[in-house]
Amino acid sequence: MVDTDYRDLRENGFVTLPRLVAGAELRRLHGAVDRLKELARERTVSSGDFVLEAAGIGGWAAWQQGARALTGVLRSADRIHEHVPEFDAVQRSLDLAGGPVAGAVGSAGRLVNAFLWAKPPVVGSGKPWHQDIAFAPPQFGAEDNGIVTIWIALEPATEHNGCLEFIPGSHLLGLFPHTGDRERLPGEAPLDAAVEPHVADRHLPPVPARTVPLEPGSAVMFDGMVLHRSAPNTTTAQPRTAVSFVYQVPRPSWTRWKPATTDTAGV
Structure with missing residues (x-):
């Protein structure tokens, strides 16, 4: 990994980490993803930690509506480090918590979750504008703690094909209102029509979004308060696969845990 100036994380809410993973460690992540996909190979409906893609309505909506999805075609997976421990072994080997995370915020992070983000060609659905911290459970203690995510491109x-997009500086403005349906709990009835939680356009700060293309093994590290999204995969043969590791840190001094004001023209 090249030397990184972490001021971009503090000022913009995100920073790229070129060539973070390479060689044997990158191959280990690919192998772990293969094992994760094998766990979902026979699935036809999203459940638990595995969300399958669905043509036309997208994986999240199909999951919430209880609709049949594309057999074995993953859109995302939660707690991947528990399903396939190799993910945890790799992030420990790379010392992501004590290296990039500590370098950015001043103290080592604690891994609280890890995800697969698969976006297959043609049917790969997008993700609307949101802040990750908005989905932290009550016991997380978001008033005192923050989130730093390291999102690693494997392709x-x-x-x-749907790289991440960020609104620079939005992490400094507080928590934006999110509208939509919460994820239904196990045993709850499917929803007739599901709207993924998102920040509506009228609440977005008037700042141009910035796309962050990445080569395999490169990453982007971002604050849990920064607004981000990803577009659908419009290609016919270019899958976009990534994994992310989410770390709990003491709330960074540059962020605030309160509703964002409607006047964001000064950003």
Whole structure:
């Protein structure tokens, strides 16, 4: 990994980490993803920690509506470090918590979750504008703690196949209102029509979004308060696969845990 100036994280809410993973460690992550996909190979409906993609309505909506999805085609997976311990072994080997996270916020983070973010060609659905901290459970203590995520591309992430987009500086403005349906709990009835939680356009700060294309092994590290999204995969043959590791840290001094004001013209 090249030397990184972490001021971008503090000032913009995100910073790229070129060539974070390479060689044997990158191969280990690919192998772990293969094992994760094998766990979902026979699934036809999203459940538990595995969300399958669905043509037309997207994986999240199909999951909430209880609709049949594309057999074994993962859109995302939660707690991947528990399903396939190799993910945890790799993040420990890379010392992500004590390296990039500590370098950015001043103290080592504690791994609280890890995700697979698969976006297959043609049917890969997008993710609307949101802040990760808005989905932290009450016991997380978001008033005192923050989140730093390291999102690692395992295949090229481009503007065509759905790389991440950020609104620079939005992490400084507080918590934005999120509208939509919460994820239904196990045993709850499916929803007739599901709207993924998101920040509506009228609440977005008037700042141009910035796309962050990444090569395999490169990453972007971002604050849990920064607004971000990803577009659908519009390619016919370019999958976009990534994994992310989420770390709890003491609330960074540059962020605030309170509703954002409606006047954001000064950003």
